[in-house]
Amino acid sequence: MITRLWGAVEWMTEVLLILCIAAMTVMCSAQVAWRYLLNDPLVWSEEAARYLFVWVTYLSAWLAWKHRAHIAVDLVHYVGNPRLERLSARVVEAIVLAFCLYTFVTNFGLLRLTMRQSSATLGLPMVWVYAGYSVMAFMIAGDILVRWITGRRPPPDPVEEVQPS
Template identity: 50%
Template sequence: MGVARIWAIIERLVLAALVGLFAAMVVACTAQVIWRYLFNDPLVWSEELARYLFIWISYISAWVAWKNRSHIALDAVTYLNSPAIDAWTSRIVEVLVLGYCLFTLLASFQIVGITHSQPSAVLELPMSVVYAGYSAMALLVTGDILVGWLSGGRREVAPQTLASEV
């Protein structure tokens, strides 16, 4: 099994986890509304859980946007209609993003380590679980870049296929 195939499995698992995170956030918010307005007894944990799920959803969604090249970008170079220039600028962007991810990944590992013994206010989760969302996103972006390089380039994603992947 090649690296690209293993990476495709990882991508599918992470996308499935993203759907699960979103569903859990919707359930937590819905439960909060139901308990507050129907039972007049607000849940103390639902707001914190929804917040932490939203943080993870945001980070994983940032990776999805990177994977599909949907981030905001300066596309002035693409108007030159030069595939060679497009390839070089894409590679430069990937090198810069990879460097940034690796640099910040080291810092995020330190933060995760420091906050492991710090519990959250209500759920008493280790705060490292919350802060690990950034580490996961940086690892996924790094993996996407490296697998793209190892497999000989990345496939271009047509805008109409984006909805079918998520």
């Protein structure tokens, strides 16, 4: 049950990431077209694309964590001891989980401060821009907890799967 529920949350987050990238691409393209073809720049598209880029960055950080694609020091991996590798992975996950939970909670102070602050051009409440961090921290923490509860392991490293020919 928890795996299916979390799978739906992950799917919705991936769809949101795709929509943010598509919208950002359309806005940047429209900005260029309006500026150079119509000689009339769109005043709102740069700000909107910037805020979408913030969300894309945070959601991509979660996606990289999900696939364990972040830059890492693989010293323990090269020792060749599977038990030590599992222990090391759990320690890293525990540190990342603690950091995500701490920053998720403390970010609420920033969100409270920005509830009434509006963006310069769009008038968008800035809380929506800064909420991207909380979504990322929630998704990474959720990934770790769901994997611990269900016993699922991260996907294998794609570099390891390639066999030398």
